[in-house]
Amino acid sequence: MDKLLQWFCASVGKSLGLSNQLADYWDEVLGSKSNTTDYFENYLLAEAEVDSPLVLGLDEVDMLFQYPEIASEFFSLLRTWYEKAKYGDSRSYIWQNLRLVVVYATEDDAWLNLHESFNVGLPIALPEFNQEQVQDLARCYGLNWDADQVAQLMSVVGGYPYLVRTALHQIYSQDVTLDQLLPKSATQETVYGEDVGAQFLNRQQNRQLYTVFAQQTSYIKSA
Structure with a gap:
């Protein structure tokens, strides 16, 4: 310390x-x-x-x-x-x-x-992005996406800020297209691997939360 x-x-x-x-x-x-x-x-x-x-x-x-x-x-x-x-x-x-x-x-x-x-001060929770906010963030990365492209990304990652930003950053910096990124986005071999893997290990310590997490992961993989 x-x-x-x-x-x-x-x-x-x-x-x-x-x-x-x-x-x-x-x-x-x-x-x-x-x-x-x-x-x-x-x-x-x-x-x-x-x-x-x-x-x-x-x-x-x-x-x-x-x-x-x-x-x-x-x-x-x-x-x-x-x-x-x-x-x-x-x-x-x-x-x-x-x-x-x-x-x-x-x-x-x-x-x-x-x-x-943590129960002091002013807590500010970051909510999930809506479709308009995801589209605005995409523009910040120089991506001129239409509503269908935004909806396609959100169908996999929802509006979770970290996952949305990570996807947009990868598309912008590594010249990966949206179509190339999405089919793999829920597996541990992709850009989300570290985040999903860490959450998996954490949830194993809490069986109730792990069950919910496993259900959500299965849903994403089948999407």
Whole structure:
């Protein structure tokens, strides 16, 4: 945990154009979370030359879910910062200049065990795309698709944002046509293999969810 949080502090500092001052703030007697909070409060947030609140975006934090102890500690740290800004003391104004944007997927059942660390702030769930949104996204990739082509893709992947984006990216960057991509899209040998395979392993740990997942996979393969 100590190494992770030191890397975290150094990475944020580098993004802000600040030198690494961990040696001056890291006290081995104190815990790593306390040191990280002190580093942010007294150095990163104090020295950052910004005219508006600092937005710290953390993407794909669900990668930590496979390490429950580390995830629990890290997310409790973020929760502490949130509470410092909202319910803290005379130094709360410092934390009010920090905006946390935490992005994670909920396919991994482990997130349920960490839910207490997420029940603060404003949750924003990304819903499935509708046909118009998929068509707009296709245009962003330079694909001038008609409604039939959009419907053909959605008949296999629905409006699931990750799968839609992955398909469009593959068609755009690898010169694969829609007709070439779709017949294989539900198998583990294709562009979706890593995602489908990971979900398969996760669902095996929960028999009820696995049954639903197997039914959905069978439906996609027969489509």
